[in-house]
Every structure is written in C-alpha cells, then in structure tokens.
Amino acid sequence: MLMIIGTPIGNVEDITVRATNYLKDADLIACEDTRSTKKLLRLLNIKTNGKLISYHDHNGASVRPYLIEELKKGKSIALVSDAGTPLISDPGYKLVESCHKNNIRVSAIPGPTSPIVALTVSGLPTDKFTFNGYIPSAVNNSRKALVETKNLQTTQIWFSTPPKLINHLKTMLSVYGNRRIVIAREMTKLHEEVKNAPLNELLLHYETNGPPKGEIVIVVAGANNNDKKNDLPDVVFLLRDALQRLSLRDAVNEVSILTGASKKHIYQNALDIINDKPEYK
Numbered sequence: 001m002l003m004i005i006g007t008p009i010g011n012v013e014d015i016t017v018r019a020t021n022y023l024k025d026a027d028l029i030a031c032e033d034t035r036s037t038k039k040l041l042r043l044l045n046i047k048t049n050g051k052l053i054s055y056h057d058h059n060g061a062s063v064r065p066y067l068i069e070e071l072k073k074g075k076s077i078a079l080v081s082d083a084g085t086p087l088i089s090d091p092g093y094k095l096v097e098s099c100h101k102n103n104i105r106v107s108a109i110p111g112p113t114s115p116i117v118a119l120t121v122s123g124l125p126t127d128k129f130t131f132n133g134y135i136p137s138a139v140n141n142s143r144k145a146l147v148e149t150k151n152l153q154t155t156q157i158w159f160s161t162p163p164k165l166i167n168h169l170k171t172m173l174s175v176y177g178n179r180r181i182v183i184a185r186e187m188t189k190l191h192e193e194v195k196n197a198p199l200n201e202l203l204l205h206y207e208t209n210g211p212p213k214g215e216i217v218i219v220v221a222g223a224n225n226n227d228k229k230n231d232l233p234d235v236v237f238l239l240r241d242a243l244q245r246l247s248l249r250d251a252v253n254e255v256s257i258l259t260g261a262s263k264k265h266i267y268q269n270a271l272d273i274i275n276d277k278p279e280y281k
Contacts, residue, residue, distance in 0.1 A: 006111015010189035030055035118184035118217035174259040
C-alpha cells in the first residue's frame, strides 16, 4: 500500500500520532528531499535505516517503476513532501495514478496544508473556495490565469513568492479590481503573519516596505455582483506607480500588459495624471 502522509508545514508538533507510527513501520519512505525528511525523522526519534528514497519531479520517471514494483511485492511505502500534504503543489500525482493503474491500494493520513490553514484564518468566506496553485511568473501568463477566475464568486487561494509578490498584486488589482485580500505567510511558524485589507492598500504597503519573507499564500474574496465593471481606477492606480519609475512610453506599455486595456486609453489617462486633472488627485 502507498500511504500519503501530511507532514508539518512549520511546527513539528503538528505531526499526528498515526503518521509518526506509519513512518516508523514503513518499508520505504519516498520523499521530496531526503535532507528535509531526515531532519523531521530525527525530531521524531525515528531511525531511517536506509529506507529513504528520493522521489521528485526530476527523477520521477526513473524512480516510479521501482516504487511500483516494490509495492507489488507487498511493501508499504510512505509518500511525504518537504512540508505539508503531498500532491498539493508538490510531487506525487503520477505515482498515485500509477498505483491505481496497477490495482495498488492508496490511502492517506491527513495533515497540515497551507492553503487550508490560510483560508481558515483569512476571515473570508470558507463555504466555497478554489485553490489555484502558484500564480505564473510571466506577466502575460499570470494575467491569463487570473482572468480565468475573475468571475468566480468563490474565495480564491493562490501561492506566490516574495520576489514576485508585488507584480502579482499589480496584475491581480488590474484583473480582479480592488477586492479584499489576505496575505498569509509563514503559517504555523515563528514569524506567522496574516494581513487582511483591500488589495490596493496591501500593494502600497509592500511597495513601500518591500515584500515579506517566507512562504506566501494569497486569499482573495470572490467576485461580487456589485464589482465595478469599469476598471479606470485600477488603471490610474497602476499608472501613478509606473510613472514614478518609468518613462511615459514604458509606463503605458507596462500598464497595458497588466490590464489588457488599449494603449491609447492608457496613454490618455497618463496625460491626465501628468497634467494633474482634478479627478485624478
């Protein structure tokens, strides 16, 4: 049997008794990074005895057949990621798929997962939600991914990284509008932080103070029937920022990419800002 085991995302005390016992008794432990898993096992006083095997996206094709053969022999294998529940933006899907194709039993021992932790502390609706994984790095790709979820009325959950956070928030503001969002970072860890505010306020905060460190989950309120269809305020907000850093031409290009609005429309808004028309003050 393959057992999927959720491991702590920051606090080792979040490991379950059942998970600890299975890790002790498993014939093999397939782990994303053997160094991370060894550290966890040391804290749990579990001896590895050579039963750790590295399994991740880069070696999966070569290691997976070996794991399937061991499972067919009746071995018990535990699948763990570096932190949290395997398969949630972590390796494992193809191994589970192969197990089902080979009539090998798959079970799971529930454990921590940062999207759910962030959702529960966010203060946003939890009855319906969508987890979307990492926001793509490239602006065009991130915009496309966000546009696909723009009209969903469910709470949205995304992953981001510190170097990309500000750009992701800019794109999110241009696509979603100024919704309420939550930035949850370092969940269950020493420097855990949860910020709940309108999107433009958090964007301004991080532009002023720099992006936060650590692992980041973004939780976004779903679409509302009262959302403004006119995204002019978002265009202006993004233009004000861009014009402080870039030439007029480059600022127009950047905001056009972020919002999808025509360059002619954005250029006119930029001129209005530069000329300090009252409605843009």
